[in-house]
Amino acid sequence: MSILGIAQSSIAASEAAMDITASNIANADTPYYVRKSAVLVATQSGTQGSYGVNAKDIARIYSQTNMHNLNVANSNLANSTTRLEKSRYLETLTVNDDTGIGRSFNKLFASINAVNVRPSSSGSRQNCLSDMNFIVNRFNNVAKELDAEQNNLNQEIKDEISLINQAVSTLAQLNKNINTNDNYLLGPMLDQQDELIDKLSKYLGPLTIFHNSNNSVNIQLSNGTSLLDKDNAFTLQTIPSVSMANQLDVTIDIGGYSTIVTNIISTGELQGLLDYQNDILMPAQNGLNRLALAFMQSINNQNVLGIDANAAPGVNIFVDLNSATQGFGGRAFNYTSNSSNTDASVTILDATALTLDNYTLTYTAVAGNQASYSITSDLDGSELTAGTIDTTSTSTINTTAFKIDISSFAGTVTVGDAIKIIPAFSAAKSMSINITDANKLAVAQPISLSEAQTNTGAGLMSLTAITNNNSFASGALSPPYKLVFVSSSSFQLLNLNDNSVIATGAYNANGTDIFASTGVSTGYSVELSGAVNAGDAFDITYNSQGVGGDNRNGLSIANLLQTNLLDNGTNTFSAAYDAMAFTVALDVHSAKVSFETNTVLQNQAMLIQDQTSGVSLPEETVKLTKYQQSYEASAKLLEVSQRIFDVLMHILR
Amino acid sequence: MMRVTTTSQYKTQVDLFSRQYEEAWRLQASISSGKKLQNDSDAPEIASNIHPLKAMISQLATYHTNITYALNRTSMSDALMGSAVDLIKEAQGLIERGQTDTLNDYDRASIANSLSFINSSLLNIANSQDENQEYYFSGDFVNSPPFIEDSGSYLYNGSYIPTAISLADNYAVLYSDVGESVFGNIATANGSITVFDVINNAVAALNTPASDNTGRAALHSSLETSIGQMNTSLTNITNYWSEIGSRADIIQRQQDLNENMDLNDKMRLGSFQDTDLAKAIAELNQKNTILELTLGSYNKIQDALSRLLR
Numbered sequence: 001m002s003i004l005g006i007a008q009s010s011i012a013a014s015e016a017a018m019d020i021t022a023s024n025i026a027n028a029d030t031p032y033y034v035r036k037s038a039v040l041v042a043t044q045s046g047t048q049g050s051y052g053v054n055a056k057d058i059a060r061i062y063s064q065t066n067m068h069n070l071n072v073a074n075s076n077l078a079n080s081t082t083r084l085e086k087s088r089y090l091e092t093l094t095v096n097d098d099t100g101i102g103r104s105f106n107k108l109f110a111s112i113n114a115v116n117v118r119p120s121s122s123g124s125r126q127n128c129l130s131d132m133n134f135i136v137n138r139f140n141n142v143a144k145e146l147d148a149e150q151n152n153l154n155q156e157i158k159d160e161i162s163l164i165n166q167a168v169s170t171l172a173q174l175n176k177n178i179n180t181n182d183n184y185l186l187g188p189m190l191d192q193q194d195e196l197i198d199k200l201s202k203y204l205g206p207l208t209i210f211h212n213s214n215n216s217v218n219i220q221l222s223n224g225t226s227l228l229d230k231d232n233a234f235t236l237q238t239i240p241s242v243s244m245a246n247q248l249d250v251t252i253d254i255g256g257y258s259t260i261v262t263n264i265i266s267t268g269e270l271q272g273l274l275d276y277q278n279d280i281l282m283p284a285q286n287g288l289n290r291l292a293l294a295f296m297q298s299i300n301n302q303n304v305l306g307i308d309a310n311a312a313p314g315v316n317i318f319v320d321l322n323s324a325t326q327g328f329g330g331r332a333f334n335y336t337s338n339s340s341n342t343d344a345s346v347t348i349l350d351a352t353a354l355t356l357d358n359y360t361l362t363y364t365a366v367a368g369n370q371a372s373y374s375i376t377s378d379l380d381g382s383e384l385t386a387g388t389i390d391t392t393s394t395s396t397i398n399t400t401a402f403k404i405d406i407s408s409f410a411g412t413v414t415v416g417d418a419i420k421i422i423p424a425f426s427a428a429k430s431m432s433i434n435i436t437d438a439n440k441l442a443v444a445q446p447i448s449l450s451e452a453q454t455n456t457g458a459g460l461m462s463l464t465a466i467t468n469n470n471s472f473a474s475g476a477l478s479p480p481y482k483l484v485f486v487s488s489s490s491f492q493l494l495n496l497n498d499n500s501v502i503a504t505g506a507y508n509a510n511g512t513d514i515f516a517s518t519g520v521s522t523g524y525s526v527e528l529s530g531a532v533n534a535g536d537a538f539d540i541t542y543n544s545q546g547v548g549g550d551n552r553n554g555l556s557i558a559n560l561l562q563t564n565l566l567d568n569g570t571n572t573f574s575a576a577y578d579a580m581a582f583t584v585a586l587d588v589h590s591a592k593v594s595f596e597t598n599t600v601l602q603n604q605a606m607l608i609q610d611q612t613s614g615v616s617l618p619e620e621t622v623k624l625t626k627y628q629q630s631y632e633a634s635a636k637l638l639e640v641s642q643r644i645f646d647v648l649m650h651i652l653r
Numbered sequence: 654m655m656r657v658t659t660t661s662q663y664k665t666q667v668d669l670f671s672r673q674y675e676e677a678w679r680l681q682a683s684i685s686s687g688k689k690l691q692n693d694s695d696a697p698e699i700a701s702n703i704h705p706l707k708a709m710i711s712q713l714a715t716y717h718t719n720i721t722y723a724l725n726r727t728s729m730s731d732a733l734m735g736s737a738v739d740l741i742k743e744a745q746g747l748i749e750r751g752q753t754d755t756l757n758d759y760d761r762a763s764i765a766n767s768l769s770f771i772n773s774s775l776l777n778i779a780n781s782q783d784e785n786q787e788y789y790f791s792g793d794f795v796n797s798p799p800f801i802e803d804s805g806s807y808l809y810n811g812s813y814i815p816t817a818i819s820l821a822d823n824y825a826v827l828y829s830d831v832g833e834s835v836f837g838n839i840a841t842a843n844g845s846i847t848v849f850d851v852i853n854n855a856v857a858a859l860n861t862p863a864s865d866n867t868g869r870a871a872l873h874s875s876l877e878t879s880i881g882q883m884n885t886s887l888t889n890i891t892n893y894w895s896e897i898g899s900r901a902d903i904i905q906r907q908q909d910l911n912e913n914m915d916l917n918d919k920m921r922l923g924s925f926q927d928t929d930l931a932k933a934i935a936e937l938n939q940k941n942t943i944l945e946l947t948l949g950s951y952n953k954i955q956d957a958l959s960r961l962l963r
Binding site for chain 2: 584610
């Protein structure tokens with residue numbers, strides 16, 4: 001009596017198959033849902049040659065390779081998405097528009113020129129000072145925004161780490177429960193496992209996954225560090241970076257030991273954040289800080305060589321860029337992993353020689369009091385300088401752009417101890433103006449030259465250089481000089497105040513440096529040329545009368561804004577800012593390109609994964625119709641079998 | 654056969670649509686702002702051309718202001734020198750007339766009077782001030798009158814350092830000149846004197862009674878010296894005048910050059926940064942059509958699917 005059995009089995013199988021199709025349709029849009037398919041098997045049913053059907057199993061249509069490829073594609077996409085989003089935001093912070101730092105240097109050039117046209121105009125001076133203030137403000141604001149960006153970044157890293165820990169601990173929980181043979185239960189758990197692993201790949205990059213026979217997984221970082229071992233989840237944590245207190249390192253806690261794994265992560269969102277921090281944000285900060293230092297230094301140094309509207313010696317327009325009390329310090333950071341602490345301070349010697357680099361001083365050998373060190377570039381690892389210092393005394397390490405003064409040591413200097421050197425650290429944030437009175441713009445030169453009206457020769461004097469303010473720092477020329485020619489080829493140099501003879505010098509009408517000829521050191525140079533006669537006299541005096549009209553130092557200040565002082569003589573201040581903003585724009589652009597590429601690759605990986613495991617509604621619809629018809633036909637079979645049974649009963653009655 | 658699954662089909666459609674939409678949006682933004690690039694990163698290679706050009710244009714604007722100042726200054730100096738030359742020539746004529754033997758002391762006194770008047774006019778020119786009450790001929794001592802009288806003689810009181818203003822990178826022209834070389838620099842055995850001293854000396858000579866031969870001889874000799882010195886002064890002033898002329902010419906040429914550069918830079922900037930409106934609008938229209946078609950085909954596919962399920 002197999003027809004009844006066949007009908008029963010067929011109805012049950014069709015029902016089961018319809019269930020599966022229905023769940024496929026219901027989950028067509030569910031992420032990570034892997035389509036299922038009924039596995040129908042013919043079963044011997046009583047008499048020879050007649051077979052029923054059994055929905056023996058549910059097949060999960062799945063390819064591990066496809067899923068792995070999708071993990072990789074997703075982690076690359078997450079990485080470039082992060083970089084794109086972050087750098088795009090940075091581009092809005094460093095925006096190079098008409099009110100940006102780059103153009104504000106051009107504006108300052110215009111206002112200094114206006115002062116030079118009429119040095120006594122207090123309106124022009126005021127305007128020039130407010131342009132200087134504007135530049136300071138822009139630097140301060142951008143620097144603050146970049147600092148805030150670092151803080152946001154740290155928060156994002158922390159958030160990311162807690163999401164990772166959550167995913168790993170859920171996977172650990174799943175590992176416990178997944179040990180089942182019930183395919184109805186297993187399917188959703190495997191889907192969830194896929195989802196969590198894919199999430200982890202997005203955060204951390206592709207991981208090494210070991211699929212155990214009981215469907216549980218073990219997960220390792222690329223260097224073999226275990227993240228998940230059976231139901232043991234290892235927790236990631238963040239600590240302040242060993243070298244930079246305002247940055248984070250990622251550690252993993254294994255058996256009570258904490259290991260730094262920041263450098264092991266290779267792609268994914270977390271690495272995207274770290275890449276952004278190291279390759280885009282930090283260089284932008286360094287660029288901004290360095291520009292602030294170079295600008296302050298150049299303007300200050302020039303202003304100090306002039307005299308102001310009140311004939312007082314020029315002072316720093318911006319606060320001293322090496323003044324620790326004004327916030328220009330903290331340029332050297334001992335690693336937190338050191339066994340010793342070196343008390344080191346960094347002084348900028350020539351800010352225009354600074355690069356966008358940071359440096360690491362590492363102790364390479366220690367013998368008694370003698371510690372050998374090497375200072376290397378963080379960008380390319382090349383050695384900047386190396387030497388040996390005595391750990392029982394103070395020492396100074398000189399480079400072109402800066403020097404490091406080491407005053408004392410705490411603890412025992414040990415090979416491997418290191419100090420991070422960030423010469424321009426925080427400069428743009430600390431930058432501030434030192435003068436409030438626009439009269440202090442020292443556009444006049446301190447030296448006035450004049451000739452006696454009684455001269456019969458044709459001697460002409462000119463001021464050829466001012467190298468320091470030693471001779472006029474007191475607010476007067478000390479001393480003023482008088483040159484009196486005793487013959488056409490020799491002269492006496494007199495102190496103009498008391499006519500005492502200071503020195504004598506030889507004269508050559510083709511051009512004589514007065515102070516070189518007399519061996520007197522003044523901090524400025526005066527050249528005299530042309531035929532002179534005995535008795536001719538020349539005065540070198542303080543230019544207090546010239547401050548109304550003299551713009552010679554102002555021309556030099558204006559010239560600083562037009563000169564390629566930065567990047568080995570290739571960039572002006574405004575061009576250096578443009579270059580920095582351009583680097584950010586390029587970073588955005590390249591992030592965009594890799595985002596687009598990775599989007600295409602991710603789409604492909606997803607399509608391939610989807611072609612195998614995704615649900616096609618038309619396909620399921622057709623299947624549904626098929627199983628429905630099969631169900632109806634089986635029901636018919638049952639009816640037929642019922643009728644046969646009725647006939648049989650009738651006969652027997 | 655490739656299985657086209659519902660999710661990827663949907664995703665492909667959405668991706669396509671959002672891509673088209675983004676491009677349309679970009680075009681729309683560039684039309685409304687008039688700028689090709691909304692951010693430098695849209696096209697860094699174009700952006701890298703824009704900023705140096707903006708810096709150049711801003712610089713040229715500064716130089717343009719300076720050129721205007723410099724041209725005003727030279728045309729003012731030019732006018733002053735024109736008057737100065739006229740006065741010198743008039744003074745020369747008077748001094749020569751003073752040598753005429755037929756004149757009596759009264760006639761000479763009257764000439765001396767005219768000369769004094771000329772001298773003070775000339776001194777006014779030398780001590781001219783600009784609209785800010787700053788002197789033209791004191792070098793950088795712009796607040797000190799260049800020539801002052803000190804017990805009967807006129808001394809140069811200004812600076813020997815002229816001021817200059819920039820017209821281009823590393824190129825400056827003189828602005829406030831050293832008056833000594835214009836109105837002074839007349840060599841005598843006792844050093845150099847000013848043209849005012851020369852005229853003053855002639856005035857003194859003409860005011861000295863010369864009734865006898867000795868007196869006349871002294872007058873002749875004195876006026877002869879004055880005539881020689883006046884010639885030197887005229888040479889100094891005309892030299893300076895022609896220097897002003899060539900200075901104005903140089904400034905003018907620099908102005909032409911700067912204006913050409915400015916125009917050129919602005920045209921280049923425009924080509925880099927400004928939207929080609931006609932082109933952008935045409936592209937936007939095309940993009941709209943494509944958007945509608947994409948949306949239309951999406952709707953058709955959805956329709957077909959729902960008919961299948963019905």
